[in-house]
Amino acid sequence: MMHVDWKHLALALAILPFAVIFAAWIGFFNVGASSGHWKVTDWFLHFAMRSAVRTYALAVEVPSELPNYAVQTAAGHFPRGCAICHGAPGEPRSPAVLRMLPQPPDLAERVNSWSDAELFRIVKHGVRFTGMPAWPSQKRDDEVWAMVAFLRRLPALGAEAYRDLAYGPVGSLVDRPATFEQAVADCTRCHGADGRGRSTATPVIAGQKESYLLQSLAAYAADRRPSGVMGVVAKAVGRRYWQDLAAHFAALPPPQGRAGAATVLIEAGKKLATEGNPSRRIPACLVCHASRDRNPAFPSLIGQPGPYVEQQLRLFRDGQRGDSGYGRVMREVARPLSDNDIAALAAYFATADLRPTRPIASARDDEVYRSRGAGDR
Structure with a gap:
């Protein structure tokens, strides 16, 4: 029977942290991404990540029903906030992204391996050491749940259905709009060309007062009005187009009444x-x-x-x-x-x-x- 020398074991454990620090100081650990992780390192990191997400997701209060009415709004955010790394139907990831370590997963293939609570945890808080950022506004859980609802639909979406949902018939996306027309096309992805919104989660901005629309854009960009969706868009479009965008949508005719039976x-x-x-x-x-x-x-x-x-x-x-x-x-x-x-x-x-x-x-x-x-x- 092997005898354990507890004194030697305690000494080894005491020395170990200093040995690790010394190894890091002399540059023993290769931080280059070109060589990838050892298999055991890759396994351990993913094991730790999934375990942490599973544990913290226990505190997430899952709604009785996902907000499917807001799927289009989440889809409108996806091209700018997510597809750049994860790709989208008909929009494959770039070769540069495929060289990232760890490589961002194709969400359409992986999303069903997570529960709703786990997806919420990942989308809202991100994942350290992976390039996965937290949701731009930590105060808007409703937007995060809308993204979870969209992710649930993603595996079944073809390229045409995705483009219709994320862009609409006339919408388009440019990282930094260089013309007013490009700025308008970015807005219409969710608000529609008529300014009446493409889903019931999106407000009617057609016919609103110009000053109100301008103040709203400024509030979003300054994070005085929290929104992980609109905050990103307002900053990306840029201050130079705010006035013209406000004037454009204010000049559009508001929709006619949606009269319904009195209840x-x-x-x-x-x-x-x-x-x-x-x-x-x-x-x-x-x-x-x-x-x-x-x-x-x-x-x-x-x-x-x-x-x-x-x-x-x-x-x-x-x-x-x-x-x-x-x-x-x-x-x-x-x-x-x-x-x-x-x-x-x-x-x-x-x-x-x-x-x-x-x-x-x-x-x-x-x-x-x-x-x-x-x-x-």
Whole structure:
């Protein structure tokens, strides 16, 4: 039976850290990527990565249903934020990327080996020592879940279906737009050529006030309004095109009304939007968001997609929504809103008549809103 000399073992363990540091100091370890990893090193690194993701994913609260309504928005971000390394259907990875160590995987082949919680963890926080960055905004879990929903669809997408989802019929992507036309084409990938949005997760920007659109772009670029999608786009497009882009989309005609059959939910939303609820300190939304003489910094909410409005109100209520000057007011307004209130308002705005009105509201509401302002979208 082998005898273990514990004194010698303890001495070896004490010396080992210094030996590793000495080996690193003399340059023993080859950090060149051309030779690749030893097989045991590659196995260990992947083992450690998968184990860490699995463990940290245990704390992720997975929604009962992925936000499939927002898949197009995530697809619009994918070419700029992901495909450059991971490739996409019909868009193979570059030879330079294939020489990276470790090599970024083809997501269409690997995505099904991860659970939803694990994908969320990877997309939101990235992976150290691999070149996989964290999501650009750590405050927008809704965007991360939208990307998870898109990744679930990716394996089944062909080149044509992917291009339609990510670019649309007229959209295109240039890393740094050199012309106004290229900047517009970048925007239309999600907002559409008509500015009405290509999914219910994307706001209608056609016909919005020019100053509001300009302030929003500035807020996104400065990270005052957190968004891993729009923050990246606003910075990539560049300040020199912001004014022209705002003017372009402001000049587009807004969509016609999306009238639907009156429901209890819509009627509840209409009452809250037009009259507010003074006992709960909820002012009438339409005083600032639909009147003809509203502050140009306040967006029109009439005709906005229900899921978009619902998500923004939740962000305001939870203190996660940034702003371009008036968000602090909307955070106060949204704080007393219940989930039912938010659902009702979203349903109402999605089906309301688009014609600007002078809403029915108390004189006190009008006075308060003129003095305090209202939030951006």
